[in-house]
Amino acid sequence: MMLKSLQRQKHKLATPEGQLEVLDDADSIGIPSFDQKMTEIGHSPLKPTHIDIFQINVGKMCNQVCAHCHVDAGPDRKEIMTRETMQQCLDALEGTDISTVDLTGGAPEMNPHFRWFVEELSKLGKQVIVRCNLTIILANPKYNDLPEFFKKHKVNVVSSLPYFTAKRTDAQRGDGVFEKSIKALQMLNTVGYGKEDTGLKLDLVYNPAGAFLPGDQNALTSQFKRKLLEYDIVFNDLFCITNLPISRFLEYLVKSEKYEDYMDELVNAFNPAAAEGVMCRNTVSIGWDGYVYDCDFNQMLELKVKNGPQHIKDFDQEKLESREIIINQHCYGCTAGAGSSCGGTTT
Numbered sequence: 001m002m003l004k005s006l007q008r009q010k011h012k013l014a015t016p017e018g019q020l021e022v023l024d025d026a027d028s029i030g031i032p033s034f035d036q037k038m039t040e041i042g043h044s045p046l047k048p049t050h051i052d053i054f055q056i057n058v059g060k061m062c063n064q065v066c067a068h069c070h071v072d073a074g075p076d077r078k079e080i081m082t083r084e085t086m087q088q089c090l091d092a093l094e095g096t097d098i099s100t101v102d103l104t105g106g107a108p109e110m111n112p113h114f115r116w117f118v119e120e121l122s123k124l125g126k127q128v129i130v131r132c133n134l135t136i137i138l139a140n141p142k143y144n145d146l147p148e149f150f151k152k153h154k155v156n157v158v159s160s161l162p163y164f165t166a167k168r169t170d171a172q173r174g175d176g177v178f179e180k181s182i183k184a185l186q187m188l189n190t191v192g193y194g195k196e197d198t199g200l201k202l203d204l205v206y207n208p209a210g211a212f213l214p215g216d217q218n219a220l221t222s223q224f225k226r227k228l229l230e231y232d233i234v235f236n237d238l239f240c241i242t243n244l245p246i247s248r249f250l251e252y253l254v255k256s257e258k259y260e261d262y263m264d265e266l267v268n269a270f271n272p273a274a275a276e277g278v279m280c281r282n283t284v285s286i287g288w289d290g291y292v293y294d295c296d297f298n299q300m301l302e303l304k305v306k307n308g309p310q311h312i313k314d315f316d317q318e319k320l321e322s323r324e325i326i327i328n329q330h331c332y333g334c335t336a337g338a339g340s341s342c343g344g345t346t347t
Contacts, residue, residue, distance in 0.1 A: 016301040019246055022254070023329040026263050034331045041272040045324040046280070051317060053283040055102040055296055055342065056089060057081070058114060060288065062106040063139045066160075066173045068207065068249045070300055073106040083113045085290040085312065090120050092315035102129040102283075102342065104296065107136045109143060122153045129156045131205075134184040135177055147191045156201045157193060158239070158342075159185065162209060164227035172209050185233045194235040202234075207241045211258040213269060213337050214240035217345045239344030242266075244297050244333035266332035274339025277346035280325050286312055294325045296342065303328070 038044040059080040062073035093101070101121050108114055108130060121128050130150065137146050150157055159181075162169045166178035185202075189195065194202035204224060208214050221238040228235065243249045245262060253259040284305070285293040290312045293299035304310045308323040339346030 019250055019301060026329045031263050031267050034327050034329055037270055046327055048321050049281045051098055051284055051321055053100045053102055054098055055283055056286040057104045057288050058108045058111040060106045061110045063136055064133055064173055068243055070247045072247045079288045080111055081288040086113055086117045088290055088313045092312050093124055096317055100127045104131045107133055109136050118153050129158055131158050133160050134181040137184040138180050147188045151191045151200055158203045161204045164224055168209055182231050189233060201236050203237045204235050205239045205241060207243055211262040213242055242333045242336055242340035244330050246297060246330050247300055266336045269336035271335055273347045275335040277339055278334045279341035284320060298326055
């Protein structure tokens, strides 16, 4: 049985090789390969359109340990991007038409060079996105002024908030996270984030608390806005992101014996329109050590780009835009239903 095979894999799930072994074994339970699905719709090999976004992971250190974190981030992680690697990113971006830089972690704000990096990116005229877990703003007095710093550089703040209730949020992200998140959102609102005519964009991220697909993004947005208004909180958009079967979420699927059913659900919900709009076609992902990946998820599996420069110091936009994107079974998570990207649904 596939399930017994997966149970034997549990001790390997901490390594990318172990994760890929589990994902590849999906074929043995009758799940077609993702490449086969993409071939059927004329998108194999999968190729980029144009690089519009640099998504940069500046470190895996985080003040939280979230149950479904695909980065496996936490306070004990030591991987941090150096200022030298940040400068290589700046050198690569200078003079390009790449418009957006999306900073992720861990908690990106915990990188000691974070503020310098944001300032330098702003000087290049790039739109900066910061993926903020909200609680970092209250984690230490030195972070309390982050809302003002974000405002100064017109950062697009994308904040994680699993749900609009304390019970579900704390279950996924830890005790007390909801209360701290609400306070942090109020602090962002106070400086103008999420409000009309300020130009300060505040977006929220929702992902399911279990082995199921997110609901309709528009309906959830309306629900979140109505519920958060009870706390006098306003925001711009809500991004619904599907949980991909890697890292901690893959461990959860295996331990709860839900892996087969979840993969079936993703495959059955495969949407050709969503497949055409996957984020790896207009984004490259840069790891904390400067290596280049097709997406944030491939980065966590250590699947470096092929047919192109593998480190940011050797950046070549033309070569990267002509590369073949590496795909695997986890990619079903981005093409199920309305699709999933770091910017929410794709259709």
